Structure formats: structure tokens, C-alpha cells
Amino acid sequence: MDPAKLNALRKGLLEFLILAIVSSGKVYVADILRRLSTTDFATQEGTLYPLLSKMRREELVDYEWQESASGPPRKYYRLTGTGAAQLAEFRAYWSSLTTLVDELGKNNAPSD
Amino acid sequence: MHRVIDISLTGHAEPFRVHDDAFDLLHQYLDRARTRLADDPDHAEVIGDLERSIGEKLAGRQRTGNAVLDAEDITAVLEEIGAVDAGAAELAAPRSRGRRRLYRIRDGQVWAGVCTGLAAYAELDVKVVRWIFVGLALVTVGLFMLVYVLAMFVLPVVSTRDEYEALVARDEA
Numbered sequence: 001m002d003p004a005k006l007n008a009l010r011k012g013l014l015e016f017l018i019l020a021i022v023s024s025g026k027v028y029v030a031d032i033l034r035r036l037s038t039t040d041f042a043t044q045e046g047t048l049y050p051l052l053s054k055m056r057r058e059e060l061v062d063y064e065w066q067e068s069a070s071g072p073p074r075k076y077y078r079l080t081g082t083g084a085a086q087l088a089e090f091r092a093y094w095s096s097l098t099t100l101v102d103e104l105g106k107n108n109a110p111s112d
Numbered sequence: 113m114h115r116v117i118d119i120s121l122t123g124h125a126e127p128f129r130v131h132d133d134a135f136d137l138l139h140q141y142l143d144r145a146r147t148r149l150a151d152d153p154d155h156a157e158v159i160g161d162l163e164r165s166i167g168e169k170l171a172g173r174q175r176t177g178n179a180v181l182d183a184e185d186i187t188a189v190l191e192e193i194g195a196v197d198a199g200a201a202e203l204a205a206p207r208s209r210g211r212r213r214l215y216r217i218r219d220g221q222v223w224a225g226v227c228t229g230l231a232a233y234a235e236l237d238v239k240v241v242r243w244i245f246v247g248l249a250l251v252t253v254g255l256f257m258l259v260y261v262l263a264m265f266v267l268p269v270v271s272t273r274d275e276y277e278a279l280v281a282r283d284e285a
Contacts, residue, residue, distance in 0.1 A: 045165055070168070071123075
């Protein structure tokens with residue numbers, strides 16, 4: 001399929017995938033990059049930092065500083081209550097969407 | 113022959129020693145990042161995040177390679193980090209619409225370009241706007257003309273509709 005068509009969709013979904021990754025516990029940016037690197041949603045820090053700071057502004061995620069052995073302290077992100085609620089909402093919406101897409105496909109079959 | 117410049121990055125106590133062309137590359141990257149993040153209320157924090165990460169990667173290259181970093185080092189690190197994409201954050205939080213601003217437009221003006229400006233703003237034919245104006249002026253026994261005079265003083269001016277569209281496109285970008 002034309003990759004450009006899917007780009008907008010991918011971009012919009014990225015935020016929810018980050019919510020899902022952060023929900024697995026305390027993660028820092030390199031963890032997020034690594035989890036996404038093998039997927040269709042591979043991204044870079046130049047995209048991630050502005051997005052994470054926006055998500056923090058919206059109080060979906062929060063971070064705390066933690067010392068690192070090999071450089072400056074790192075921001076470890078975790079989900080807030082609002083973030084967890086939004087992720088649950090998104091998961092429900094997503095499964096209703098996939099059901100919808102499946103069902104719409106079946107409408108081509110003759111009904112009796 | 114390259115000059116060596118010390119550059120300090122957020123979160124890193126020690127400055128990095130880089131060639132002047134490498135310094136320029138880094139400088140340009142951060143400048144572009146600042147421009148793209150101009151509307152981001154947390155732009156200073158995001159720049160800090162970027163600098164911490166750039167520094168960490170540069171330190172890694174310093175340990176295994178040259179003490180003075182060259183353009184190749186910087187290019188590799190910046191490619192890994194990628195261009196700052198404020199769009200991902202913007203898409204997730206669409207800007208409120210209606211940022212189109214009203215201008216007076218000189219091109220095609222009859223009096224002061226208020227109607228041509230309004231027409232461009234509302235995406236209407238300027239004739240329609242003029243008839244509405246004249247109509248309102250008649251109905252209000254000329255009182256509505258005050259609105260025109262007020263608009264003359266308040267609205268900024270551009271010379272053509274193309275220029276107006278370019279300004280609007282820039283505002284919405």
C-alpha cells in the first residue's frame with residue numbers, strides 16, 4: 001500500500017503506543033525507542049521529546065530524574081491516572097474499530 | 113586547518129571539544145530545533161532533552177575515537193536523533209482554528225482595502241462584501257461607516273491577496 005497514506009494514521013497512533021509502552025512501568029526514552037525500533041512505528045528522539053513534553057503537559061505521563069552510570073541523569077516516565085484512563089479508553093476504542101473494519105468488509109457478502 | 117571550539121551542553125559538566133565545522137553543524141541543528149519549537153511552551157525543556165542526549169552520544173564517541181569531535185561525529189549523532197518534529201505533538205493536539213487574521217488589502221481597494229481584506233478573510237467575492245457593507249451603512253443611516261473607519265485604523269495592511277494568503281499559511285503552519 002502507498003506508505004504516505006498510512007503516515008498520518010501512524011503519526012496519530014504514536015502517542016497511544018507510547019502510553020502503552022510507558023504503562024509497562026518506569027521507562028526512559030531509549031527504552032521507548034528500542035520497543036518501537038522493530039515495529040512500523042520506529043521513531044527518533046527528535047520526534048519523541050516534543051511529544052513526551054506535550055503528554056506531560058496534558059498530565060498523561062510524569063517523570064522523575066534518576067542517576068545514570070554513564071552520563072547525565074535520565075528522565076524515567078510513568079503513567080498518571082489520567083494517562084492510564086486514556087489508554088484504557090483507547091484500547092476499547094481500538095477494539096471497536098477493528099470489529100467495525102471486519103464487519104464492514106463482510107457487508108460485501110450477500111446477506112439473507 | 114580546523115579551529116577547536118569548546119561547546120557545553122545541558123546536563124554535561126565538561127564541555128565538548130569540537131572542530132569549528134562540527135560546531136556549526138550542531139549550532140544549526142539546535143537553531144532549527146528552536147525555530148520549530150517556537151510555539152511549544154516547554155521548548156526550553158525539549159532543547160535540554162536534546163542536548164543531554166546529544167552529549168551522551170558524543171561522549172560515547174569520544175571514548176572510542178578522537179578526543180576532538182569532527183563533523184562526521186556530529187552528523188552521525190544528529191542523524192540518530194533525527195530532525196525535531198513538532199508536528200507529532202501538534203497533530204495530537206490540533207491547534208484551535210480561526211487563527212486567520214484580518215488585514216486590509218491594498219490590491220483592488222476602493223477606499224482603504226477593508227472590504228478586500230474582509231473578502232479574503234471570509235473567502236467571499238469582494239462584490240458581495242461591498243454590497244453587505246453598503247446595505248448595512250444604509251440601514252444604520254451611515255452609522256456603520258464608523259465600523260469601516262475604525263477598521264481602517266485598527267487593521268494591519270498587506271498589498272496583495274497572495275501576500276495575505278502567504279501570511280495566513282505561515283500562521284497556520
